[in-house]
Amino acid sequence: MMKQRVTRRDVALRAGVSETVVSYVLNANRYVDSEKKERVLRAVRELGYFPSPVARALKGKDAHHVLFIVDDMSSEYFGSIISEMEKLVAGKGFLFSLACDRGDENFVQTVCNWSFDGIVIGSATIREDDIQKIIDTGMPTVILSMNDYPRFCGRYGLVFTGLKEGSLKIMECFRAKGRKRIAFLDSFCIGDAPVDRTGFRYIGYKVALNGQEEIVIDRCEDSARLRKKIAEVYEGKHFDALFCRTDRMAAEAMLALSAMGLSVPDDVSVVGVNNSRIAMYTRPRLTSLAIRKDEVARATLQLFALLKKNREEEVLTVQLETDLIERESV
Amino acid sequence: MMKQRVTRRDVALRAGVSETVVSYVLNANRYVDSEKKERVLRAVRELGYFPSPVARALKGKDAHHVLFIVDDMSSEYFGSIISEMEKLVAGKGFLFSLACDRGDENFVQTVCNWSFDGIVIGSATIREDDIQKIIDTGMPTVILSMNDYPRFCGRYGLVFTGLKEGSLKIMECFRAKGRKRIAFLDSFCIGDAPVDRTGFRYIGYKVALNGQEEIVIDRCEDSARLRKKIAEVYEGKHFDALFCRTDRMAAEAMLALSAMGLSVPDDVSVVGVNNSRIAMYTRPRLTSLAIRKDEVARATLQLFALLKKNREEEVLTVQLETDLIERESV
DNA sequence: CTGTTAGCGCCTTCAT
DNA sequence: ATGAAGGCGCTAACAG
Numbered sequence: 001m002m003k004q005r006v007t008r009r010d011v012a013l014r015a016g017v018s019e020t021v022v023s024y025v026l027n028a029n030r031y032v033d034s035e036k037k038e039r040v041l042r043a044v045r046e047l048g049y050f051p052s053p054v055a056r057a058l059k060g061k062d063a064h065h066v067l068f069i070v071d072d073m074s075s076e077y078f079g080s081i082i083s084e085m086e087k088l089v090a091g092k093g094f095l096f097s098l099a100c101d102r103g104d105e106n107f108v109q110t111v112c113n114w115s116f117d118g119i120v121i122g123s124a125t126i127r128e129d130d131i132q133k134i135i136d137t138g139m140p141t142v143i144l145s146m147n148d149y150p151r152f153c154g155r156y157g158l159v160f161t162g163l164k165e166g167s168l169k170i171m172e173c174f175r176a177k178g179r180k181r182i183a184f185l186d187s188f189c190i191g192d193a194p195v196d197r198t199g200f201r202y203i204g205y206k207v208a209l210n211g212q213e214e215i216v217i218d219r220c221e222d223s224a225r226l227r228k229k230i231a232e233v234y235e236g237k238h239f240d241a242l243f244c245r246t247d248r249m250a251a252e253a254m255l256a257l258s259a260m261g262l263s264v265p266d267d268v269s270v271v272g273v274n275n276s277r278i279a280m281y282t283r284p285r286l287t288s289l290a291i292r293k294d295e296v297a298r299a300t301l302q303l304f305a306l307l308k309k310n311r312e313e314e315v316l317t318v319q320l321e322t323d324l325i326e327r328e329s330v
Numbered sequence: 331m332m333k334q335r336v337t338r339r340d341v342a343l344r345a346g347v348s349e350t351v352v353s354y355v356l357n358a359n360r361y362v363d364s365e366k367k368e369r370v371l372r373a374v375r376e377l378g379y380f381p382s383p384v385a386r387a388l389k390g391k392d393a394h395h396v397l398f399i400v401d402d403m404s405s406e407y408f409g410s411i412i413s414e415m416e417k418l419v420a421g422k423g424f425l426f427s428l429a430c431d432r433g434d435e436n437f438v439q440t441v442c443n444w445s446f447d448g449i450v451i452g453s454a455t456i457r458e459d460d461i462q463k464i465i466d467t468g469m470p471t472v473i474l475s476m477n478d479y480p481r482f483c484g485r486y487g488l489v490f491t492g493l494k495e496g497s498l499k500i501m502e503c504f505r506a507k508g509r510k511r512i513a514f515l516d517s518f519c520i521g522d523a524p525v526d527r528t529g530f531r532y533i534g535y536k537v538a539l540n541g542q543e544e545i546v547i548d549r550c551e552d553s554a555r556l557r558k559k560i561a562e563v564y565e566g567k568h569f570d571a572l573f574c575r576t577d578r579m580a581a582e583a584m585l586a587l588s589a590m591g592l593s594v595p596d597d598v599s600v601v602g603v604n605n606s607r608i609a610m611y612t613r614p615r616l617t618s619l620a621i622r623k624d625e626v627a628r629a630t631l632q633l634f635a636l637l638k639k640n641r642e643e644e645v646l647t648v649q650l651e652t653d654l655i656e657r658e659s660v
Numbered sequence: 661c662t663g664t665t666a667g668c669g670c671c672t673t674c675a676t
Numbered sequence: 677a678t679g680a681a682g683g684c685g686c687t688a689a690c691a692g
Contacts, residue, residue, distance in 0.1 A: 017662090017663095018662075018663050018664085019663090020662080020663065020664080021662070021663080024662090030661085030662090031661065031662095032661080032662085033661070033662085036662090055668090057668095058668050058669070058670090059667090059668055060668070
């Protein structure tokens with residue numbers, strides 16, 4: 001007894017009006033006799049009618065469909081931001097989609113052929129020409145900027161989550177504790193990729209070093225390799241602080257340090273980024289740079305709205321703050 | 331210079347054939363002169379044409395669009411499963427959407443009005459009548475069963491991830507360590523909801539108790555409340571093992587126990603479920619029940635395919651195994 | 661003020 | 677073997 005979708009036609013029949021009138025009432029974009037309007041609304045209520053987002057999308061109208069492009073689906077970071085966005089549009093029937101820029105070779109194709117009300121680029125690994133292609137589709141695009149990207153062509157939004165300034169906060173925090181030799185730990189990589197020197201975390205680290213020798217630990221593809229590298233670098237450089245790209249990496253590093261018989265924070269201070277759940281449960285608990293996810297969500301939706309309005313070529317920018325959540329690892 | 335979407339019409343023009351032929355070639359559902367076919371394929375390649383999933387969806391065809399219904403977007407569990415599904419269909423241009431059954435009052439409406447190739451229900455809190463509504467849409471629906479649901483009407487898939495049997499494994503593991511008084515810790519709740527007694531974890535726990543007195547810690551809305559409850563219950567019941575609904579809760583519990591001056595595992599053994607990243611980074615590391623996410627993904631996609639085929643009313647079932655990953659918390 | 665009509669991009673009969 | 681035509685559900689321009 002598979003129920004049939006209730007369509008605009010059904011509403012029109014029940015209300016005794018033409019199909020278009022139904023649309024006009026629902027879109028509130030034309031005057032409709034108030035008595036008819038009542039009948040339509042009642043029919044809508046009784047039938048539980050809801051315009052098909054697919055059909056709307058085909059017509060190029062809002063389908064309440066937002067795409068989030070990520071590089072790691074199992075990270076809680078993106079889920080949290082989507083969750084925040086969802087709160088802001090709750091009840092409006094929004095749908096959030098996820099696409100991963102890794103694995104699927106022609107994921108850009110996929111993305112460009114759909115019709116989204118907004119696309120959030122939250123990946124640090126996406127290629128720049130892919131970003132340009134996405135912007136070129138004309139769909140409102142917002143980049144959660146984690147890198148110092150070049151300027152793209154066209155109209156798009158840019159949310160600076162504050163990673164660069166936040167990285168300075170981390171460095172200050174280390175310095176306040178008397179740390180002199182600060183190392184930077186990159187995320188696990190696939191293949192043998194070195195640290196991305198355009199990333200805001202690295203840039204912040206580098207700037208704050210102020211000419212001091214940099215100590216970078218990168219090209220680790222897994223935990224085992226990470227341990228070896230950390231041990232090697234520690235032998236050679238004797239760092240006393242570790243700026244980790246993510247909380248997860250910070251947790252890994254703490255395990256490695258612990259295995260070396262080193263104490264956190266006595267021997268080495270450790271800080272992560274994202275203030276994810278993990279940070280609460282490591283021992284010692286992890287100091288972490290928190291991105292204001294609720295503000296990211298709000299800014300993104302706001303930018304979507306602005307980008308939809310006029311079509312002049314311009315880049316809309318929002319700058320956010322971060323918060324350094326201090327725990328016992330420093 | 332916003333690029334225009336390349337449509338089937340463009341391909342037809344370029345290849346010097348009619349639009350229909352283009353469809354026939356791409357869908358491979360009718361004989362087409364091989365020379366023409368070549369021309370079409372070349373035009374497709376040159377133009378980078380890709381059929382619009384939206385238009386296909388409107389026609390009721392596969393749009394390569396899968397929906398995942400969850401109760402907690404920031405959990406890494408769902409992301410991991412989606413990630414596994416993505417691997418299995420990489421390159422085919424699939425899109426994965428996320429909907430949360432909390433927050434959005436009429437999310438079922440939203441869901442039912444879209445047109446998905448498959449819907450995965452991975453929420454433990456979704457209402458049964460909502461599930462029925464979703465099945466009634468006729469879209470292939472697969473339930474990742476975490477509860478002992480009643481039988482729904484119609485045709486759908488059921489993936490038993492093995493939580494019930496896995497819970498028995500957890501209990502056995504406790505027993506093997508000589509634990510006698512095993513408590514069950516529920517997740518954080520909103521409002522004042524008691525533990526769901528139809529959940530497989532609880533059922534497994536209860537069954538394995540075999541008549542022994544149950545010790546349930548539930549109705550905690552946050553960490554503070556949790557600590558108080560754990561302390562209270564420990565005072566009264568002196569449990570020596572804690573079966574936690576998720577790794578996250580296990581981590582919270584370990585913090586609480588530690589604050590009470592208790593040692594894990596000497597005083598209390600702790601086990602979580604999901605084998606998430608957190609389990610690696612707690613101190614001691616957490617023993618956790620791992621669901622075989624890759625098999626869940628594979629089974630789900632398989633069920634989608636079967637459900638699409640014939641339309642007889644029947645329930646397709648898959649039963650999976652779990653693995654208890656033993657670490658130091660037991 | 662309201663109804664009719666022409667598409668949006670695609671698939672599928674139905675003719676040829 | 678191929679092309680024309682209708683329609684999926686909806687919107688907006690065009691008549692009345």
